[in-house]
Amino acid sequence: MWIDAVAGFQKSLAALPLTIYQAGETVLAEGSRTDRLLILRKGKVAVFKEGIAIATVTEPGAVFGEISALLDCPHTADVRALATSEFHVAHPAALQDPAALFYVAAILARRLDAANHALVELKSEIQDKPRSVIDTTIKKMERLLGASGANLGLYSGYSYNPLA
Numbered sequence: 001m002w003i004d005a006v007a008g009f010q011k012s013l014a015a016l017p018l019t020i021y022q023a024g025e026t027v028l029a030e031g032s033r034t035d036r037l038l039i040l041r042k043g044k045v046a047v048f049k050e051g052i053a054i055a056t057v058t059e060p061g062a063v064f065g066e067i068s069a070l071l072d073c074p075h076t077a078d079v080r081a082l083a084t085s086e087f088h089v090a091h092p093a094a095l096q097d098p099a100a101l102f103y104v105a106a107i108l109a110r111r112l113d114a115a116n117h118a119l120v121e122l123k124s125e126i127q128d129k130p131r132s133v134i135d136t137t138i139k140k141m142e143r144l145l146g147a148s149g150a151n152l153g154l155y156s157g158y159s160y161n162p163l164a
Contacts, residue, residue, distance in 0.1 A: 009099040016088040021081040028079040038064040043085020048078040
């Protein structure tokens with residue numbers, strides 16, 4: 001079922017308008033509102049949270065602006081083009097389409113799973129070390145993930161390197 005939904009959404013992308021950003025341009029600015037979803041067609045972008053690079057994205061179909069659209073809040077990160085990048089532009093109303101909503105939900109689930117894996121890896125690396133700022137940060141992450149209904153014990157085997 002989800003494969004059909006994803007395929008249906010991907011087919012509908014061709015009808016969406018395109019926007020192009022050149023290397024160095026800001027695609028989305030943390031704290032701003034654009035009221036649009038951007039779906040990467042091709043290119044390379046970096047995601048920054050509070051000035052810290054947290055991901056480099058080159059995968060066609062990656063969605064940006066979905067947290068802002070779903071939570072009706074300003075963008076939660078900066079996205080900058082590292083190379084000329086093309087995006088399909090959709091409006092948040094597109095999330096009323098079940099295929100689009102399922103597509104975005106699958107992307108968010110993968111990100112959450114990757115964050116869970118990274119947290120477990122970090123915890124195992126510092127397990128025998130004294131309490132530190134890292135331990136405090138991990139506790140904060142656990143609280144945040146717990147509040148969202150995440151379960152650190154369930155994994156699908158998805159592998160993710162956020163800075164690759």
